[in-house]
Amino acid sequence: MPGIKDRVAVAGVGATRFTEHYEKDQEDLLVEAVEEACTDAGIERKDIQAIWCGVYYRFTGLSGTTAADALRLYGIPSTRVENYCASGMDAFRNACFAVAAGVYDIVLACGVEKITDQGSHGLPNVLRDSIPPFMPPASAPALFAMAATRTFAERGWTREDLARVAVKNHANGAKHPKAHFRREITMETALEAPMIAWPLGRFDSCAVSDGAAAVIITTPEIAKKMNHKDDYVVVKANGLAVTTASPMHNPGFDYLGFPATRMAAKQAYDEAGITDPARQISLAEVHDCFTITEILNYEDLGFCEPGEGAAFIREGRSAADGNLPVNPSGGLKSFGHPIGATGCRMIGEITRQLQGRAEGVQVKDPELGLAHNLGGPGAVCSVTILGRN
Amino acid sequence: MAGIARWGVSVPVWRLDRGMLARAWDTPALPGERAAASGDQDALTLGVEAALECMRGGDTSQIDAIYFATTTAPYAEKHAAATIAAVLDLHDVMTVDVTGTIRAATTAVRTALDAVRSGGARAALVVAADMRPAEPSTSMEQLFGDAAAAVLITADGPVSVIGEASVAEEFTGPWRRAGDHYVHSFDGKIETESYARAVERAVTAALADAGVSPDAVSRFAAYAPDPRTFATTAKRIGFAQAKDRLFSTIGNTGAAHALVALAGALDETSPGEHVVVAAQGEGADALVLAAGAGVESARQVWTLQRALDDKRVLPSYERYLRFRRLLPVDEENEPPSSTIRTWRDRAQAFALYGVRCNECGTVQFPANRACISCSALDNMTRVRLQRTGTVFTFTLDHLIAGEYLETPVPRAVVDLDGGGRIFVEVTDCEASDVKVGMPVELTFRLMHEGAGFKNYYWKARPRRDV
Numbered sequence A: 001m002p003g004i005k006d007r008v009a010v011a012g013v014g015a016t017r018f019t020e021h022y023e024k025d026q027e028d029l030l031v032e033a034v035e036e037a038c039t040d041a042g043i044e045r046k047d048i049q050a051i052w053c054g055v056y057y058r059f060t061g062l063s064g065t066t067a068a069d070a071l072r073l074y075g076i077p078s079t080r081v082e083n084y085c086a087s088g089m090d091a092f093r094n095a096c097f098a099v100a101a102g103v104y105d106i107v108l109a110c111g112v113e114k115i116t117d118q119g120s121h122g123l124p125n126v127l128r129d130s131i132p133p134f135m136p137p138a139s140a141p142a143l144f145a146m147a148a149t150r151t152f153a154e155r156g157w158t159r160e161d162l163a164r165v166a167v168k169n170h171a172n173g174a175k176h177p178k179a180h181f182r183r184e185i186t187m188e189t190a191l192e193a194p195m196i197a198w199p200l201g202r203f204d205s206c207a208v209s210d211g212a213a214a215v216i217i218t219t220p221e222i223a224k225k226m227n228h229k230d231d232y233v234v235v236k237a238n239g240l241a242v243t244t245a246s247p248m249h250n251p252g253f254d255y256l257g258f259p260a261t262r263m264a265a266k267q268a269y270d271e272a273g274i275t276d277p278a279r280q281i282s283l284a285e286v287h288d289c290f291t292i293t294e295i296l297n298y299e300d301l302g303f304c305e306p307g308e309g310a311a312f313i314r315e316g317r318s319a320a321d322g323n324l325p326v327n328p329s330g331g332l333k334s335f336g337h338p339i340g341a342t343g344c345r346m347i348g349e350i351t352r353q354l355q356g357r358a359e360g361v362q363v364k365d366p367e368l369g370l371a372h373n374l375g376g377p378g379a380v381c382s383v384t385i386l387g388r389n
Numbered sequence B: 001m002a003g004i005a006r007w008g009v010s011v012p013v014w015r016l017d018r019g020m021l022a023r024a025w026d027t028p029a030l031p032g033e034r035a036a037a038s039g040d041q042d043a044l045t046l047g048v049e050a051a052l053e054c055m056r057g058g059d060t061s062q063i064d065a066i067y068f069a070t071t072t073a074p075y076a077e078k079h080a081a082a083t084i085a086a087v088l089d090l091h092d093v094m095t096v097d098v099t100g101t102i103r104a105a106t107t108a109v110r111t112a113l114d115a116v117r118s119g120g121a122r123a124a125l126v127v128a129a130d131m132r133p134a135e136p137s138t139s140m141e142q143l144f145g146d147a148a149a150a151v152l153i154t155a156d157g158p159v160s161v162i163g164e165a166s167v168a169e170e171f172t173g174p175w176r177r178a179g180d181h182y183v184h185s186f187d188g189k190i191e192t193e194s195y196a197r198a199v200e201r202a203v204t205a206a207l208a209d210a211g212v213s214p215d216a217v218s219r220f221a222a223y224a225p226d227p228r229t230f231a232t233t234a235k236r237i238g239f240a241q242a243k244d245r246l247f248s249t250i251g252n253t254g255a256a257h258a259l260v261a262l263a264g265a266l267d268e269t270s271p272g273e274h275v276v277v278a279a280q281g282e283g284a285d286a287l288v289l290a291a292g293a294g295v296e297s298a299r300q301v302w303t304l305q306r307a308l309d310d311k312r313v314l315p316s317y318e319r320y321l322r323f324r325r326l327l328p329v330d331e332e333n334e335p336p337s338s339t340i341r342t343w344r345d346r347a348q349a350f351a352l353y354g355v356r357c358n359e360c361g362t363v364q365f366p367a368n369r370a371c372i373s374c375s376a377l378d379n380m381t382r383v384r385l386q387r388t389g390t391v392f393t394f395t396l397d398h399l400i401a402g403e404y405l406e407t408p409v410p411r412a413v414v415d416l417d418g419g420g421r422i423f424v425e426v427t428d429c430e431a432s433d434v435k436v437g438m439p440v441e442l443t444f445r446l447m448h449e450g451a452g453f454k455n456y457y458w459k460a461r462p463r464r465d466v
Helices: A025-039 A067-070 A087-100 A140-153 A159-173 A187-192 A259-271 A291-300 A311-313 A331-335 A339-354 B018-025 B041-055 B081-087 B105-115 B139-143 B188-212 B227-237 B256-266 B304-309 B317-323 B339-344
Strands: A009-015 A051-054 A077-083 A106-114 A195-198 A211-218 A233-242 A284-287 A368-375 A381-388 B002-010 B016-019 B033-035 B061-071 B095-097 B121-128 B147-154 B157-166 B215-221 B276-281 B283-291 B355-356 B380-384 B387-399 B409-416 B420-427 B439-448 B454-462
Touching: A009 A259, A009 A311, A025 A106, A025 A211, A025 A339, A025 A381, A051 A067, A051 A087, A051 A339, A067 A077, A067 A106, A067 A259, A077 A087, A077 B157, A087 A106, A087 A211, A087 A233, A087 A339, A087 A368, A087 A381, A106 A339, A140 A195, A140 A291, A140 B256, A140 B387, A159 A187, A159 A291, A159 A311, A211 A339, A233 A339, A259 A291, A259 A368, A259 A381, A259 B081, A284 A339, A291 A311, A291 A368, A331 A339, A339 A368, B002 B041, B002 B283, B002 B304, B016 B018, B016 B317, B018 B139, B018 B317, B033 B061, B041 B061, B041 B081, B041 B147, B041 B439, B061 B081, B061 B105, B061 B256, B081 B095, B081 B121, B095 B105, B105 B121, B105 B147, B105 B157, B105 B276, B105 B283, B121 B256, B121 B317, B147 B157, B147 B256, B188 B227, B188 B276, B188 B283, B215 B227, B215 B256, B256 B276, B256 B304, B304 B339, B409 B439, B420 B439, B420 B454
Parallel strands: A051 A077, A051 A106, A284 A368, B061 B095, B061 B121, B215 B276
Antiparallel strands: A009 A211, A009 A233, A106 A211, A195 B387, A233 A381, A368 A381, B002 B147, B002 B157, B016 B033, B121 B147, B157 B283, B276 B283, B355 B380, B387 B409, B387 B439, B409 B420, B439 B454
């Protein structure tokens, strides 16, 4: 089994600003992100041979027509990918594997979400057509808040530990031109904000935002003839792991982390040959849908030992100038989380970092970057490792 | 001789201070408090709770009939007794709702006695519950209370029914037409006079049937519209010692009142005592009971007195208004429901069936063909989950409210005693009371009305230590 390592290149990336795009629809956003990615790669839209588009909500778009209609690219394969909040990176995975299979030369992975059309009071509660009677309603923050509560009881972590993540990511996002929120916050601001789902307050939660992101994928051979012939980025690994959507019914679930992340990371580390992620990974864009998620990600991704996640943020090890910068872009905290778009945005962030052109948020001489996209109540996780060619 | 073998009560934890109502409307205050059901309770959920208390530790296998007595059934079409049967995991039973009159409970008891005496039922469970709607600012708002009680009728209950009578009297009061929001009452002495006349006739006839004189009766458990009418009627019949402790503590509990009072009386009755139970409404029913030797051992641990003592006073009138849907809200994002899914999942949702994996022993809920721990396929044993457990983790959700409840809504992962993990809302407490490790018990509640029907499920509440 040859795997994916070094067989696929990122030829170009693009993204809209992530914000409340009241004046634009999902098609406008997709066109903007894809055009930027095509320009970055030095290709035209018509050079795209197949499309995978991450979309979570059915009100954003159903089927492959969501991307095909936006781009007026008809007659080629186009597939909507939905895998909870990891939809975007799963679109990327499908696109990569199609190129690695040798079926296509140039394909598009993209993602979009137009959430604010449904209002901005939390995520729209239109997940399913029917729910079983034994599944009471709960908000997305509530599902992650229960992990925070458990760490408070089990590990002695506090709301201050959570707030440190918000302060760090907002400081990073303040420097990113495409972030939704571009201002720093203080610990006091984070701690005094209204509650969303105790113990998670407003600044522990990512915002409701619109946006689109796009990645042009090709082979390393073809990438050598494109815009980034000298600095194209290669895929070192991709892992995807799916666990239960009902951890709240799983007697073995300890709420101290997400097994899906651990399993996806193991797949990716094995393939990329990473044995000591804390030393070998130069930077990471991780799924900080909530501050507690980022802290648990540190542990699940092997950046620190189990139980040391809060110390990892306290000691500044994940800061922009730390030894393993996490979310130098500002993360979901600063960008918001237009669900289908987030995974592809992360790929774009890591790509630009590895190419040394992450304006405002560039980390020093990165070699390997990790992107981590987590979906559902920690149920679906995709981990991608990118490296310089 | 046919009679009552078991009994149980359910009183909502919340009390409304009548002084608060008086201050809200600048009206005179009646003494004491009234029970106020939470926004996630209705007559059916109160009745389920009373049925479970009545049958706590008991054998339900002899129950062949379930009667549900109320004036406030959740549906105009679709009876509630079958839901009680589903929760009790009883299926080959006759289910009957007796509705439309505040004497529904005593009528149901008489009907159940006939079923048992005729051999049509080995045992019959009678559940009475009410949550009568009172117009804000009226004296009825202060007077009415919400509660439920249940009695198990058997051929040889320790409390024998030795006399019975009913009278019918066409009289309009109190009444509520289909479509009326509130109970109406003719404001005048004729109503109390009608009450007293009907109850006196029925009780006198029942005493004659039993061959018992009024002065041989030690307890009078009766519905009455108000405490004064209760006292004057009891005196007229000759029950000099009759007392009602419900009006000042939980209120006039409508169709449930006579059985709640009866349960409280039986909690304290000694062998050899006579008890009369009566209720009025378009006439009256009366029964004379004789307590036998087993009456004391038939007592449940959750007595009426404990239910009266287990209370929390509502901090505001506004919360009561929200509980009772008296503040109009425009519903949006109704939770998606499916009557078909609810039917398919009925054993899990109502009777709380989970499964135990025969290979790894994990008790799990909801049921699945493959084990959540070891993936073994089709090797499960159905088990009924216990209704007690411990909070493993929780959140206080400000974003998605429970319908008709205050936000934040506590939502918790609960590890049940004996195995199984369940995700439930926490009710009957303040959000700040919820803690990791807190002992809780499950209580049957109205969740929401998604898809236009009543969606019932379990919630957790702080454990009442019994």
